[in-house]
Amino acid sequence: MNKPKVLVTRQWPASVEAKLSNLYDVTLNESDRPLTAEELKIALQQYDAVCPNVCDALPAQVLNVENKRCKILGNFGVGYNHIDVAAAKQQGLIVTNTPGVLTQSTADIAMTLLLMSARRGAEGDRLVRSKKWTGWCPTQLMSSDVTGATLGLIGFGRIAQAMARKAHHGFGMKILYVKPSPAEQAIVDELQAVRCDSIAELLAQSDYVSLHCPGGAETKHLMNAQNLALMKPTAHLINTARGDVVDSLALIEALKAGTIRGAGLDVYENEPNLHPGFLELDNVSLLPHLGSATIATRTAMGEKVLANLAAFFAGEELPDRVV
Ligand code: DGY
Numbered sequence: 001m002n003k004p005k006v007l008v009t010r011q012w013p014a015s016v017e018a019k020l021s022n023l024y025d026v027t028l029n030e031s032d033r034p035l036t037a038e039e040l041k042i043a044l045q046q047y048d049a050v051c052p053n054v055c056d057a058l059p060a061q062v063l064n065v066e067n068k069r070c071k072i073l074g075n076f077g078v079g080y081n082h083i084d085v086a087a088a089k090q091q092g093l094i095v096t097n098t099p100g101v102l103t104q105s106t107a108d109i110a111m112t113l114l115l116m117s118a119r120r121g122a123e124g125d126r127l128v129r130s131k132k133w134t135g136w137c138p139t140q141l142m143s144s145d146v147t148g149a150t151l152g153l154i155g156f157g158r159i160a161q162a163m164a165r166k167a168h169h170g171f172g173m174k175i176l177y178v179k180p181s182p183a184e185q186a187i188v189d190e191l192q193a194v195r196c197d198s199i200a201e202l203l204a205q206s207d208y209v210s211l212h213c214p215g216g217a218e219t220k221h222l223m224n225a226q227n228l229a230l231m232k233p234t235a236h237l238i239n240t241a242r243g244d245v246v247d248s249l250a251l252i253e254a255l256k257a258g259t260i261r262g263a264g265l266d267v268y269e270n271e272p273n274l275h276p277g278f279l280e281l282d283n284v285s286l287l288p289h290l291g292s293a294t295i296a297t298r299t300a301m302g303e304k305v306l307a308n309l310a311a312f313f314a315g316e317e318l319p320d321r322v323v
Helices: 014-023 037-046 085-090 103-119 121-129 158-171 185-191 199-205 248-257 276-280 295-313
Strands: 005-008 025-027 049-051 072-074 094-096 150-154 174-178 208-211 236-239 262-265 284-286
Touching: 005 014, 005 037, 014 025, 014 295, 037 049, 049 295, 072 295, 085 094, 094 295, 103 121, 103 158, 103 208, 103 236, 103 262, 103 284, 103 295, 121 284, 150 158, 150 199, 158 174, 158 185, 174 199, 248 262, 248 276, 276 284
Parallel strands: 005 025, 005 049, 049 072, 072 094, 150 174, 150 208, 208 236, 236 262, 262 284
Antiparallel strands: none
């Protein structure tokens, strides 16, 4: 019997690619070049399964291509706002994702950015590298305390809770959150977490605001000029969720004007072409979408896709079905 044809749109960890190659008639992307919309359309016509990631925009006009062979999109990532899932569903395409396995690594990056922004880590690194550092000085690069400060989490799913755990147990931080429904009592008790009635209430009280809501139309520019203005002038904004949750221009203005003290970003609108205004600011720490980028996590994400494909081709229930 012919093996199912599977396309992986970018390079994956070698151990996962080896397993895929054993199981399927797989096409890997050795050059690691992102596919164009036209190439994605052709992929949908030629493969039984396509395995995209956050870089592959799959709007309705791509998914609606005629003469599709593809039946499943095994997304390499937990976020799937790059896929029009309503269009996929309408086209009879199954979509799966990789929840659970990237919780800790992404929360670690959120905490890294919080610490970098608070303690001006990137600025310090640049000072040393520029050879302009003249030695210890009582007023040099003075920064903000983390221990004992208040962390406000917008969204309180797995990654936000993992960050809250690190912040509360590791740094004695007070935890505030907003979420449509209250969190489980055991989690609230463990973290002494307080649910705010509104985002405005959370923004006004937090020393650090970390975004953990999904991307997409509902949260686009949630952090706009109006909401940024509600933050304390001493506060920092951390974004490891999706770039379009923050209005880049409004954030650049707030950072320039000093209406907030700093920001730490791992995700951007229009990645990788982030707004050039960020590059001119010292009070923003910039990482290149590293949330899940540990060897173990990226391997586990690949294993999740493998498990979803295996279940699909065996006609079994899919572990991580989105639609
Ligand atoms: C995720 O899993 O959503 C990461 O941001 C990479 O796509």
